[in-house]
Amino acid sequence: MLNIALFGPPGSGKGTQSKKIIEKYNLAYISTGDMLRAEIAEGSDLGKRVKSVMDAGELVSDELVVQILEKKIKNLVGANGILFDGFPRNLVQAYILTGLLAKLNTELTAMISLEVPEEELMQRMLKRAELEGRSDDKPETIKNRFRQYESKTRPVSGFYREMNKCYPVNGVGTVEEIFQRVCGVIDGLK
Numbered sequence: 001m002l003n004i005a006l007f008g009p010p011g012s013g014k015g016t017q018s019k020k021i022i023e024k025y026n027l028a029y030i031s032t033g034d035m036l037r038a039e040i041a042e043g044s045d046l047g048k049r050v051k052s053v054m055d056a057g058e059l060v061s062d063e064l065v066v067q068i069l070e071k072k073i074k075n076l077v078g079a080n081g082i083l084f085d086g087f088p089r090n091l092v093q094a095y096i097l098t099g100l101l102a103k104l105n106t107e108l109t110a111m112i113s114l115e116v117p118e119e120e121l122m123q124r125m126l127k128r129a130e131l132e133g134r135s136d137d138k139p140e141t142i143k144n145r146f147r148q149y150e151s152k153t154r155p156v157s158g159f160y161r162e163m164n165k166c167y168p169v170n171g172v173g174t175v176e177e178i179f180q181r182v183c184g185v186i187d188g189l190k
């Protein structure tokens with residue numbers, strides 16, 4: 001299986017690039033952000049709790065993310081591979097991912113890290129706020145998401161770097177230019 005984790009700070013284009021990658025390489029797709037937003041859209045008690053955490057720019061609890069993820073991953077036996085978008089987001093989740101993939105008799109092939117400077121990220125998300133009105137795209141919330149990223153998420157790249165599985169990619173440019181860089185990495189893995 002070709003199992004890839006797409007990694008990067010908030011607004012780095014993980015969701016944007018994921019759509020193109022899964023189509024080209026025929027991968028199953030797991031976006032924890034989309035799964036959490038779907039839970040909110042259902043309006044359940046769980047969804048309400050998730051919304052308050054996301055609106056504050058914090059990370060949702062590992063327990064909850066894993067609960068949602070496990071349901072989905074069970075159905076992926078026999079897939080060509082899996083693209084993880086926005087997961088793992090801390091070291092605990094990185095260990096959990098190792099365990100989940102081991103249950104499928106597989107492992108993570110590569111972590112691709114989109115590298116984008118903070119000023120550009122802020123601009124992209126403020127633009128998205130205008131276009132889509134996502135409730136976690138307010139300036140104060142975005143700043144907290146950056147803080148969470150630096151303290152909890154960035155260490156995940158070191159974890160995979162030590163395993164020689166971390167591939168940084170310049171995430172500045174047109175969507176197509178970045179996609180070509182990502183494809184260059186994936187094609188080099190085969």
Ligand code: B4P
Binds near residue numbers: 012086128173
């Ligand atoms: P996510 O849904 O993962 O979203 P994101 O990090 O904000 O954005 P992404 O990198 O996907 O950017 P996008 O392509 O949309 O997370 C949201 C929240 O969910 C988190 O804050 C957290 O609370 C929670 N969460 C998710 N997973 C979790 C987990 N595992 N554990 C705990 N909590 C979790 O791009 C951003 C914008 O830039 C878009 O408007 C896009 O059009 C634009 N853009 C993309 N590429 C561009 C380019 N090349 N040039 C210019 N603009 C570009």
